[in-house]
Amino acid sequence: MPNVNFQGRDIISIEDFTQQEINYILDTSRSMEPIAKNGSDMLKRKILATLFFEPSTRTRLSFEAAMLKLGGNNIGFAEAEIASVKKGENLADTIRTVQNYADIIALRHPLEGAAKLAAEFSNVPIINAGTGAEEHPTQALIDLYTIRKEKGKIDGLKIAVIGDLRYGRTVHSLAYALAKYNVELTLISPETLKMRREVLNIIQTKIPVAEEPNLEKIIPQTDVLYVTRIQKERFPDAAEYAKVKGTYRIDLKTLKNAKKDLTILHPLPRIDEIVPEVDATPQARYFQQAWNGTVVRMALLALVLGATK
Amino acid sequence: MPNVNFQGRDIISIEDFTQQEINYILDTSRSMEPIAKNGSDMLKRKILATLFFEPSTRTRLSFEAAMLKLGGNNIGFAEAEIASVKKGENLADTIRTVQNYADIIALRHPLEGAAKLAAEFSNVPIINAGTGAEEHPTQALIDLYTIRKEKGKIDGLKIAVIGDLRYGRTVHSLAYALAKYNVELTLISPETLKMRREVLNIIQTKIPVAEEPNLEKIIPQTDVLYVTRIQKERFPDAAEYAKVKGTYRIDLKTLKNAKKDLTILHPLPRIDEIVPEVDATPQARYFQQAWNGTVVRMALLALVLGATK
């Protein structure tokens, strides 16, 4: 049993965790699988506040389900419009108020650094549920958990990440997380949506990273293909978008040369970067990710609230 | 005890149920009356997801209260604006995600067929909480339950339905439901809001149905008067609306020639099609319908989740 203690800790950035700590979270997540099915009273009388200053049904419902399955309860809001922010209140004041109502806070916010700021003012633990374009640590942990569950390991895998690597926050947290393991990472994206230089600088010092515009070329040796949305509005003009759209769409043809045990992941929601025909293939594991989301968030809530060790 | 089993079944359309099955649901609803007052732990650790892609406070709160009274819990959203739909996600993906968070899903959606589609993709039961202009099966069951509770029976009654019979979804589900019993049905509506031909075709083969523009003529022999909203915006011009408005408004004068034990129902919300003076009459039973809504939904949740037989 490693010497790790999460009680009272904030979950702000995946970079705050050692590989040993991450493995511990993943092990705890695995132990949550039966509890996610049958429920428990581990967090009875505990309250989670889900403060979502931008909407994210998926993440919010996942946190709330996790809390309920542990016997806890939820309060919160789903978008900034219905919050005191409308009256001009700053985040620090909101946090110093809500800490009186809840035992733990999950914060979603459009601004970089919001979770860090919240943690400075809060006397209850803060979990970053997605802030700015940089951080979505619980999603990264879910991705790691899914990879380990599907493959039995993380080390030694060839992992390709495809799509919008510039603006997608899940992909940045995932890149930092993967760089803590021995994986080979290939980054596939249109020129204008390449991985940010500052992320690249950090992960390249730790693991082999290749940038490769051509998915076909690397698909045969890929173990895990992590697909993200390419949003039209990120492109300066429609012609540019139309040009790359087809190249970064996964269909049955894409899978022809893929390994039989390739694992395709996607943080969801998806638009049309994976065609529906792929859903029925054994490689498609993105809907299972949602289940894993619940167990990983159960583990985090239980660990931070000291209900499990 | 009839040989019916609801565990794991979807509740999509009233047409999917035999009279025997409906009676069984109504009997189970009756057994929920004391539980609705005192609460229970029948659905402890079960989670209902209320996915409301269009707002309906009444229906949503009724489902959530039903779940809480059975000891269960709720997650969900109250309108599409705060859902992933904003990001362009299709319904099938939303369902395949949420099925990982909840044991059962209540779906409200503006599109015809949405509940059916959801059920095809879901591995947890789907309850149709109102979709398109055709189906609102739980409301129809509440209407039947209320009629039986007020009258002691359904068979043999003379039932008049008045208002917008063209666009109101509750009235279509109710018509299908009543056609499974031995009732005489009178349809009262302005010319432009007459019952849809496709509904009429089906119910006319089963029960006597009369279309009658004049309420006064039939009120003396009516046992149940089911009133629905006439929405101004359904009329091509304001003059047309002004012309019919008064004719389809229930007031104390309307009730002069009515039976003493007439039962007036309304799915609510009402605008001005029943004047407030009527609320105090013993015939007005529409606010009691809301209570019945909770017990019928409790019955459905308990039956589908296998907590009662």
Add this chain to the structure above:
Amino acid sequence: MPNVNFQGRDIISIEDFTQQEINYILDTSRSMEPIAKNGSDMLKRKILATLFFEPSTRTRLSFEAAMLKLGGNNIGFAEAEIASVKKGENLADTIRTVQNYADIIALRHPLEGAAKLAAEFSNVPIINAGTGAEEHPTQALIDLYTIRKEKGKIDGLKIAVIGDLRYGRTVHSLAYALAKYNVELTLISPETLKMRREVLNIIQTKIPVAEEPNLEKIIPQTDVLYVTRIQKERFPDAAEYAKVKGTYRIDLKTLKNAKKDLTILHPLPRIDEIVPEVDATPQARYFQQAWNGTVVRMALLALVLGATK
């Protein structure tokens, strides 16, 4: 033990309560402090409906947390947009529906008198969670509780209220509440935002009230300084606003001549009428008010639902 009984009572206006009754609520609130930390099952199987026709995250979350800490549960909506009101339903009908789903209703509404009207139609107790510009009785009780907790008493204190005394509903309820005790009240505001004449007329018959535009002059002898927001949009022109803004802002300079044990309160949210530097002073107690909000609301819920005596 005084002869007071709150079971089944509505909480509409602070004016409905005698000093003895208010003291009883404050005593019960104090007894809720340990329960607010550890939780209880006092209101197990009870449901609170939070019907917020205008958004107020702070008040709503506080009520919901109070209910959960007592073992109860919540249903409701956070803004009128997602309510049946959109369909034109009147408040009386909404209440007569929701009373079937919940054991108690907390109502927030933009219109004066809404809570009173709701109580007339409801067969479950109504708690006014802020209506119109006149009434916010639970906030007034929280203010009194906070003053008594900080000062050990209410009688004999010199209390100054500063800011918008014309439109702020919390300040009106607070003035009525303080007038039931032996306090000296000073009202500090710009000319255009002076306390309403009708409030003044009532409280002046009971306690000494002084109107004083100059905070500096009275700060040395003040025991409690109650600060409220001055909203720009209340001023006829921007120049007028700019002129008064600085005068009614609390900063470290303001506190130089203040008593060491001055208590600064604010109903929150604050914009910039108290500068952040003040937050760190021992006089700043406004974030503790939020905690007190939970215990006072727990007391009210428990008293009205008959779970405590």
